[in-house]
Amino acid sequence: MLFGYLDAGSGSLILQAILGGAAGILVAFKAWKARLVGKRAVDQAKAESNVDEPAVPSES
Amino acid sequence: MRQADPGSFRDPASHIVFDGERVLRLLDERGLAGWEALSKTNFFDRASAEGRLIDSRLIDDPGNDAAAALEHPRIPFVSYPYEWTFTMLKDAALLQLDLLSEALADGITIKDATPYNIQFIDGKPVFIDIGSFEEYTAGEPWIGYRQFTRQFLFPLMLRSHGGVPFQPWLRGNPEGPSAGEMRNLLGFWQRLKPSTLMHVSLQARMEERMSGTSVRNELRNAGFNAELILANVRKLRRLIDRLEWGGNQEGWIEYESCEHVGRDREAKSEFLEDALARHQPRRVVDYGANDGHFSQIAAESGATTIAVDGDEPVLDALYRRGTDAALVLSDLTNPSPSQGWAEMERPGLTERARPDLVIAYGLIHHLIYTASIPPAAVVAWLRSHSCPVVVEFVSPADEMVAKLTANKMEEELHNGRTQGEFEKIVSDHFEINATKTLGDGTRVLYDLRPNLSA
Numbered sequence: 235m236l237f238g239y240l241d242a243g244s245g246s247l248i249l250q251a252i253l254g255g256a257a258g259i260l261v262a263f264k265a266w267k268a269r270l271v272g273k274r275a276v277d278q279a280k281a282e283s284n285v286d287e288p289a290v291p292s293e294s
Numbered sequence: 295m296r297q298a299d300p301g302s303f304r305d306p307a308s309h310i311v312f313d314g315e316r317v318l319r320l321l322d323e324r325g326l327a328g329w330e331a332l333s334k335t336n337f338f339d340r341a342s343a344e345g346r347l348i349d350s351r352l353i354d355d356p357g358n359d360a361a362a363a364l365e366h367p368r369i370p371f372v373s374y375p376y377e378w379t380f381t382m383l384k385d386a387a388l389l390q391l392d393l394l395s396e397a398l399a400d401g402i403t404i405k406d407a408t409p410y411n412i413q414f415i416d417g418k419p420v421f422i423d424i425g426s427f428e429e430y431t432a433g434e435p436w437i438g439y440r441q442f443t444r445q446f447l448f449p450l451m452l453r454s455h456g457g458v459p460f461q462p463w464l465r466g467n468p469e470g471p472s473a474g475e476m477r478n479l480l481g482f483w484q485r486l487k488p489s490t491l492m493h494v495s496l497q498a499r500m501e502e503r504m505s506g507t508s509v510r511n512e513l514r515n516a517g518f519n520a521e522l523i524l525a526n527v528r529k530l531r532r533l534i535d536r537l538e539w540g541g542n543q544e545g546w547i548e549y550e551s552c553e554h555v556g557r558d559r560e561a562k563s564e565f566l567e568d569a570l571a572r573h574q575p576r577r578v579v580d581y582g583a584n585d586g587h588f589s590q591i592a593a594e595s596g597a598t599t600i601a602v603d604g605d606e607p608v609l610d611a612l613y614r615r616g617t618d619a620a621l622v623l624s625d626l627t628n629p630s631p632s633q634g635w636a637e638m639e640r641p642g643l644t645e646r647a648r649p650d651l652v653i654a655y656g657l658i659h660h661l662i663y664t665a666s667i668p669p670a671a672v673v674a675w676l677r678s679h680s681c682p683v684v685v686e687f688v689s690p691a692d693e694m695v696a697k698l699t700a701n702k703m704e705e706e707l708h709n710g711r712t713q714g715e716f717e718k719i720v721s722d723h724f725e726i727n728a729t730k731t732l733g734d735g736t737r738v739l740y741d742l743r744p745n746l747s748a
Contacts, residue, residue: 240406244509245500246440246473251513253492253529254522264516269509 296357300638305406308425317368318353319425320360328428329362335400341421346389348413348422364424370598371620371647374640375409375445376465377630379610379623380453380539383460386412386419387446391531393421394436398520398527403430407438408445410468417616433514436523440501443493444470447534451476451494454537455484459606461623468634473498489533541607558732562655562686562739563591565730569684569741570595572727575650579679581626582657586612586619592653593618600647602626626657627665644678652676652683655739659688662711663698669710670719676742677723683742687716692736713738721745 251262296318302310307325311318321329329352332338341347348366356363375383386409394404404426411423448471449460456479463471471479477498484490566588570578578592583601585608593599601617603609604625613621624630624643632642654676661667667675676683688695690711699707710719720726724742731738 240437240441242435242437243440243501244504244507245502246443246497247435247509247513248504249492249497249500250435250439250526251516251518251522252496253526255525258518258522258525261513261516261518261522265509265512265518268512268515269504269507272512273507 300636301410301634301640303635303639305425307428308423315368317366319350319364319366320356321362321364321425323361324428325425326362328425329364331429332397332402332424332427335397335402337396337400337402338427341393341396345415345418346393346421348420348424350424366422366424369413369415369422371600371622372413373620373622373646374464374630375449376461376468377622377624377643378409378414378461379606379613379621380450380460380541381610382414382419382613382621383409383446384450384534384537387442387450387534388531389419389421390442390446391527391534394438395524395527395531397427398430398524401430402427403434403436403523405437407436407442414620416618417613430520432520433518435510435513435518436526439526440473440497441470442530443497444472446470447493447530448473448476450534450537451484451490452479453539455487455490456480461606465630465633468640473501541610558737559587561730561732562588565728565739565741566591566653566655566684567595568728569651569682570597572741573651573682573743575681577647577649578651578653579647579649580619580653580655582654582660583612583619583621584608584656586615586617588653588655589619590617592651597651600649602643602647626661627667649679650681652679652681652685654683654685656686656688658685659692659695659698662708663695663702666708668708669716673716673719673723677744680744682727682744683724683740685740685742686732687713687738687740689713689736689738695736 248262248265251258251265296311296313299310299312306322307328308319308321311320338347342349350364350366353363353365378386389412390407397404405428406426411421411426412419413422414420449464452458452460452463452471458479473494476494477485480490480494485495570592575597578597578599580589580592580599580601583589583603586601589599589601599619600622601612601619602622602624604623606623609621609623622643629643632638632640632645634640658672661672662669676685710716720740720742723745725745727741727743729738729740
């Protein structure tokens, strides 16, 4: 499915798993954790690319 | 020549055009796939037969700019959620939830959740946006949840928990209050209710923390499924079903106990029936409709009738009793304006009403004495409808006028209030077809026809 024309809101999407009851809370926790891991990986990749490239381009 | 509906453009998969009197929904490939999935289900057959979904028929010639087109019946009068009463919005919310849970059982979802997709036809809420349905993909969450809370749940909570009318909020921002705004609007004790803790406070907190990140894949991989949506929808339904607002204790609900109402009702009904027979209108607007008695007479004459009143408890009671008229909650001194995108998305009340006859019984003395509208401006406004008007004049000697002016000095009132002055103003705009003096002579009915030379 394509994501709709509507902005569903990430927090609201996770919340509706919680609102689905006990099984949903586990789903929400897993999704939350996966998002944290994903975010950490992105942050780390950014940090590494910053090391490779100088913050201020040197004059040629 | 097809004309696009200026209120139907947000969903690229489906939008409405008018072809003369015909109403067509043009679908792109994605919209067509949604229709094909929907129209095969038992849910669609059942909900259509019960009148909960608007009638839809695939037509042979969609035109060059669409993959397919559906034809729908024309809706007699389109009203907006900021013109609905509490019970109307509540019934619309329950319909939205019922349709979603029934559709999901047949593998279909609804991709948005806005009351603008619902209209009241013959006094019942009907879902009109057939393009909102599409096949449910396993693992997807309910995309419309946030919109549902902002446009249905929060407005109802605002009234039920906070005692604040929701209509000005929806009129001010058609998206409805955000969870963060709603949290700020509720009092301390209201925020502690389990339902507001979850749908308001927790949603506000999570929205703030997770803004701009994608979680759909994570949810799917974590095992999200339709059962979780259904469980949420069941709880929301129970919550909304229990919301009440205590509107019976306010305003004009005791109108019927006023002495003049019973005394004059029969004479006013006969006068209106004569006017309806004389003018044969197809579309009638009853301003200040109150308990809907005269709207019902107009509706029974065969005219599409729009009952407008600014008093929510009265109009809500009329909705619950049932009426053949379309209902609009609107203060006539500040009627719904044209608004939304390009000021065309949601046309104003006057533009939508377009009557062939106006009923203004028991109205103009409230405009003149309570709202301080000059009598000449009231008559000019009636004339602006360019159609016959059946109006009740109430003289300064009337007991109701005495109540309305109890705290006003003579010099604080506009000229044009006596019957002689009123008739002079009227003669500048209208010809008088008929008059009838009621009861003790302080109230006079006029059947007016626009003076074309004015």
